[in-house]
Amino acid sequence: MMNQQPNIAAAAFLIADSARAVMLTALLDGRARPAGELAYCAGVTAQTASSHLSKLLAGGMLTVETEGRHRYYRLAGSHVALVLENLASIGPREPVRRRALTHDAQKLQFARCCYDHLAGRVGVAVACGLQERGFLVAASDKQFEVTQAGAEWFACVGLEVAAVKPGRRGLARQCLDWTERQYHLAGPLGVRFTDLLCTKGWIRRAKSSRAVEVTPMGWTGLKKHFGIEEQILRVSGDHTV
Amino acid sequence: MMNQQPNIAAAAFLIADSARAVMLTALLDGRARPAGELAYCAGVTAQTASSHLSKLLAGGMLTVETEGRHRYYRLAGSHVALVLENLASIGPREPVRRRALTHDAQKLQFARCCYDHLAGRVGVAVACGLQERGFLVAASDKQFEVTQAGAEWFACVGLEVAAVKPGRRGLARQCLDWTERQYHLAGPLGVRFTDLLCTKGWIRRAKSSRAVEVTPMGWTGLKKHFGIEEQILRVSGDHTV
DNA sequence: TCGATGCTTCGACCCGTGTCGAAGCGTGCG
DNA sequence: CGCACGCTTCGACACGGGTCGAAGCATCGA
The missing domain is CATH 1.10.10.10 (Winged helix-like DNA-binding domain superfamily/Winged helix DNA-binding domain)
Structure with missing residues (x-):
C-alpha cells in the first residue's frame, strides 16, 4: 500500500x-x-x-x-x-x-557595464543583433566565433579583430547577463567593442556607477546597424518585478 | 522580487x-x-x-x-x-x-484511477487512441477539444457530450500521467467516460486500491474501437527497471 | 602578489514538529 | 446504563533541519 x-x-x-x-x-x-x-x-x-x-x-x-x-x-x-x-x-x-525598482536599479537593468563590457538590456540586444546579422555565431564552450562578414564589419566601424589579443578564455565570450538572463558579448573583443562605442560617442559611462547611457547618436547608430529601437527596447520585458 | x-x-x-x-x-x-x-x-x-x-x-x-x-x-x-x-x-x-516493481505497483502502473478518471498505461493508450481516431484534438491550455466525429462517437457508445457540464478548468483536460509521462484524459468528460467504461463492464475498480482491471470484454472493446491489444500494451514500454 | 568578491563548507545552536501514552468525548450496541 | 469502539485533544519527549558565524576556496582586478 x-x-x-x-x-x-x-x-x-x-x-x-x-x-x-x-x-x-x-x-x-x-x-x-x-x-x-x-x-x-x-x-x-x-x-x-x-x-x-x-x-x-x-x-x-x-x-x-x-x-x-x-x-x-x-x-x-x-x-x-x-x-x-x-x-x-x-x-x-x-x-x-510587489516592490518597484528604484530609478538607479532601472537604469542598471537597462544598460550597464559588466566589469568592462556592455551589459543589460542594451548589451543583450547588441549581442543578438551581431548574431542576427551573421557577424557572430555561438560556438561551443561559451564562445562566440567571429565570421568573415563579422571581421569585415568590425573593421568597417574601426575595430581590427585580428589585432585583438585573445585572453586566457578566448577572444569573444558568451557572458550570462544577470538581469536579462541571456548572453551578451564579453572577452577581449567585448571590451574593445565597448571602448569603441565610448570613443564614437554612442554610449557614456556614469561616473560613480556601472550604469551606461546611450546617446542620441548611439540610438541612431544602433537603429541603423542592428535595427534596435529605443522605444521598443524600453517597453519590452517591462517586468517591473 | x-x-x-x-x-x-x-x-x-x-x-x-x-x-x-x-x-x-x-x-x-x-x-x-x-x-x-x-x-x-x-x-x-x-x-x-x-x-x-x-x-x-x-x-x-x-x-x-x-x-x-x-x-x-x-x-x-x-x-x-x-x-x-x-x-x-x-x-x-x-x-x-534494478529491482522489479512489486506486483501491486505493476498493476497501478498499468491501469489505475487518477482521482476519478482512468490513468496508467491503459489510460494513456485510450487517450492516444481517441486522438488517433480524430475524436479528440489537443488544444491550448492543456485542454482537449472534442471534434464533431468525436461527439458522434461518444454518443454512439452512450455518452452525450453536450450534456456534460464543463468544470472550472473546462470539459476535457490533459492530465500528465506520472508513470507514463504522457497525457491522459481528465476533466468532467474523463470522469464520465470512466464511469461509462465501468457501467459497460469494460473495467473494474479494485475495492481498496486505486488499481483498475480491464475485463475480457473491455479488451475486446479496446481492440475494436482503438486497436489497443493487451499483449502489445503489456510488453511495450516495459521499463520495469 | 595581494585584497576584494562570490560562493561553499564546517560547526554549533535551537526552534519546530512528528511521535506516542494517557485521557476525554461522542456514538452504537446490548 | 455500561461497555466497546472510533476518533480527537493534551502533554511530554526527541530528532531533524534551518539558521548564522567563521573559515576555506576560487575568481577577478590592481
Missing part, C-alpha cells in the same frame, strides 16, 4: 521550506539567477542559501551554470515549473508584495 | 511529511476513507494520524464527512490530485532500482 515509486514527500519537502519556495518562485520565469540574488530574495544569508540550493540541486529541481565567480541557478525544466504553479492553486493566498 | 501570492510553501509542507503523503496517495482515487484506515496505511497510531488529518483539513486539501462514529476523509478536489500526480513526476529517482 505504501509503495510509491517516486518519493512524493521528498519532492514536496524541497518546496516546503519558505526560503526555498521563494527561490523557486523567483526562478519561475525559467531564467537563471546567481546564488547571491536568490539569497537576497529569500532574505537569508549566503551560507543558508547555499545550503538550500545544494539541496534543490541534489533533488533534481535546479541546474547550475558557473560563470566566473558567479553560479547561476535555474529550474531543471518546465515540469518543475508546472508543479510550482499547480501548488499555487491550493494553499491560502497572501497579500502581494 | 519576493512576490508569491499563494503560500506555496505551506501547501508543499502538508505533502512533505511521509505519513501525510501516504495518506494523500491512498485517497488519490477520489474515494473516502475513515481515519483509522488511513492511520494503518501510513503506519502510525490513531493519535498521530488524527493530527495529520486535521492539518490537511485546515490546509484545504481534504474534506470530511461524519458518519456515525466514523469520519470519512477524501481529497478536497481533483486539483489536489493533479498536484500529487505531478509532484510524483519530479521525485528523485531512487538509486538504481
